[in-house]
Amino acid sequence: xxxxxxxxxxxxxxxxxxxxxxxxxxxxxxxxxxxxxxxxxxxxxxxxxxxxxxxxxxxxxxxxxxxxxxxxxxxxxxxxxxxxxxxxxxxxxxxxxxxxxxxxxxxxxxxxxxxxxxxxxxxxxxxxxxxxxxxxxxxxxxxxxxxxxxxxxxxxxxxxxxxxxxxxxxxxxxxxxxxxxxxxxxxxxxxxxxxxxxxxxxxxxxxxxxxxxxxxxxxxxxxxxxxxxxxxxxxxxxxxxxxxxxxxxxxxxxxxxxxxxxxxxxxxxxxxxxxxxxxxxxxxxxxxxxxxxxxxxxxxxxxxxxxxxxxxxxxxxxxxxxxxxxxxxxxxxxxxxxxxxxxxxxxxxxxxxx
Amino acid sequence: xxxxxxxxxxxxxxxxxxxxxxxxxxxxxxxxxxxxxxxxxxxxxxxxxxxxxxxxxxxxxxxxxxxxxxxxxxxxxxxxxxxxxxxxxxxxxxxxxxxxxxxxxxxxxxxxxxxxxxxxxxxxxxxxxxxxxxxxxxxxxxxxxxxxxxxxxxxxxxxxxxxxxxxxxxxxxxxxxxxxxxxxxxxxxxxxxxxxxxxxxxxxxxxxxxxxxxxxxxxxxxxxxxxxxxxxxxxxxxxxxxxxxxxxxxxxxxxxxxxxxxxxxxxxxxxxxxxxxxxxxxxxxxxxxxxxxxxxxxxxxxxxxxxxxxxxxxxxxxxxxxxxxxxxxxxxx
Numbered sequence: 001x002x003x004x005x006x007x008x009x010x011x012x013x014x015x016x017x018x019x020x021x022x023x024x025x026x027x028x029x030x031x032x033x034x035x036x037x038x039x040x041x042x043x044x045x046x047x048x049x050x051x052x053x054x055x056x057x058x059x060x061x062x063x064x065x066x067x068x069x070x071x072x073x074x075x076x077x078x079x080x081x082x083x084x085x086x087x088x089x090x091x092x093x094x095x096x097x098x099x100x101x102x103x104x105x106x107x108x109x110x111x112x113x114x115x116x117x118x119x120x121x122x123x124x125x126x127x128x129x130x131x132x133x134x135x136x137x138x139x140x141x142x143x144x145x146x147x148x149x150x151x152x153x154x155x156x157x158x159x160x161x162x163x164x165x166x167x168x169x170x171x172x173x174x175x176x177x178x179x180x181x182x183x184x185x186x187x188x189x190x191x192x193x194x195x196x197x198x199x200x201x202x203x204x205x206x207x208x209x210x211x212x213x214x215x216x217x218x219x220x221x222x223x224x225x226x227x228x229x230x231x232x233x234x235x236x237x238x239x240x241x242x243x244x245x246x247x248x249x250x251x252x253x254x255x256x257x258x259x260x261x262x263x264x265x266x267x268x269x270x271x272x273x274x275x276x277x278x279x280x281x282x283x284x285x286x287x288x289x290x291x292x293x294x295x296x297x298x299x300x301x302x303x304x305x306x307x308x309x310x311x312x313x314x315x316x317x318x319x320x321x322x323x324x325x326x327x328x329x330x331x332x333x334x335x336x337x338x339x340x341x342x343x344x345x346x347x348x349x350x351x352x353x354x
Numbered sequence: 355x356x357x358x359x360x361x362x363x364x365x366x367x368x369x370x371x372x373x374x375x376x377x378x379x380x381x382x383x384x385x386x387x388x389x390x391x392x393x394x395x396x397x398x399x400x401x402x403x404x405x406x407x408x409x410x411x412x413x414x415x416x417x418x419x420x421x422x423x424x425x426x427x428x429x430x431x432x433x434x435x436x437x438x439x440x441x442x443x444x445x446x447x448x449x450x451x452x453x454x455x456x457x458x459x460x461x462x463x464x465x466x467x468x469x470x471x472x473x474x475x476x477x478x479x480x481x482x483x484x485x486x487x488x489x490x491x492x493x494x495x496x497x498x499x500x501x502x503x504x505x506x507x508x509x510x511x512x513x514x515x516x517x518x519x520x521x522x523x524x525x526x527x528x529x530x531x532x533x534x535x536x537x538x539x540x541x542x543x544x545x546x547x548x549x550x551x552x553x554x555x556x557x558x559x560x561x562x563x564x565x566x567x568x569x570x571x572x573x574x575x576x577x578x579x580x581x582x583x584x585x586x587x588x589x590x591x592x593x594x595x596x597x598x599x600x601x602x603x604x605x606x607x608x609x610x611x612x613x614x615x616x617x618x619x620x621x622x623x624x625x626x627x628x629x630x631x632x633x634x635x636x637x638x639x640x641x642x643x644x645x646x647x648x649x650x651x652x653x654x655x656x657x658x659x660x661x662x663x664x665x666x667x668x669x670x671x672x673x674x675x676x677x678x679x680x681x682x683x684x685x686x687x
Contacts, residue, residue, distance in 0.1 A: 139383075251465040254420075255459060255467070258425060258452065258457045259452065260450075260482060260532075273469050274468065349514070350514045
């Protein structure tokens, strides 16, 4: 088990290298003028300024030198100040956010993480529960209804469903507003006394003892969670169901029955844990998908997460911001992949030898 | 046989057991027929006895074993185990009966839960039946592993770390955990190498003597069945065609199907092999969803006559203890 984890960890540097090469490669499609946003705030206006920047940041140098400078930055020979350098967390200047890309991520990502935190449990637990129920009642009413739902769920676009629930629960019923916080609650958060421990609003509000802020933050997340759950449930149902059906046909399930286990124990102690092996992958990538920002859902509900910001940057051709987000997303993906691989070994003892 | 006087020595009595699997077709999934995997079999097994059950693939051998253990609920008939009718047992009562009857499966790779250690696999029956707890389970598992000639220090390993023969012995240890009186061995050696088959069969024989076990030994290897069984039943398309003591069946087979099967067993002597009369069967086994009228075997039988299509031959006792389902059984006496 330990060897397995160490071997997985050894892979990480190579994956990181791969991600940076890929993102750097994409940056090469930009003109030097556009790429200057990696280093300076103001877009150079005259050709003389452009030439100066190209010279100063080595944008005319061979590609491997450019890559190296992109990684570690450029030191000004006179002042000794460093500009750029993604390993120091300098992803360039975001035109749309009017601040460094990293600062933008720092303000937006906690919101996305907050949403992920609250959406993960309903998505995964309910999704798996639905799938198990459908498999256990194979071809019964629950199964047929579940299959029906799964077809509708996968084919109903997110933005249509999102707008629909927004119309019902906000426009008509006025229960759950879009956005992140009500104006009055935002004032509380911005006030002196409110300390930010984690940047996650729901957690900070609890730590500050402001239950009203907590409730308000949750109220703003319910519709996005509902939308995300709805589309993910369909996938989870399908994957869990087929995996569970396959497991229930295995002979060791019959063995378990022959041992004299109750049907409940047969399903939940023998069949379900084995069926989870294929669900772990799906769960891992669902979480990564959520953390990387759910562009459509965040945009529909005006939720200030990383997905909505990426959509805005993309619509304004702010490529440096988009690629900065992509780089960040790549890092998350690598870490999540690692976690999924380790979970695999926990779930399936056969993997530990591999 | 069903009107025999009750015998205290009988552990298992099966009467007119039927297992039909429904076939559903069409949009509304209407039942259009049934696969008659087991279609009316009657026999009993005495305490400490091994009844061999042979037949071609798909003839209903495994279904018979599983239906007896109520892993499938039979369509009709009764299974009396220790004078308790298993067919009508439900829930907790059924679970308690399972302590006394266990099964060894054909495929040692598929029948062990890959996520459980050997201790969990072998010890789980002890736990669910509250036979032992905590440390006691560990001790019992160690003892059981020794019993099947496995190193007790392997207890914390997972099934994939073992070879086929070792896995099958884990399966045997698991079946023995609750000290059952009856074990269905469902082709326990078919998936193993020839060199390991003998190991497992000898182990089963040793254990039988040690614990006075009763076996229903399902196989398609006639020589292995001859080796281990006291009595042998031959099955064809869901029914028993012949049942006799081992020596009687192998020396004086009365049913044409048994004769064909036995004549196909290779003899390790080319001269004797060349001399003997071979009964070659033609055609395929008919579908159990639409078996032939009258005698099941008539479509492939070398001695079939018109009467065979009209009525089903009774499974009758020709000589004491020798049952045959054939109109012309006396011909071979």
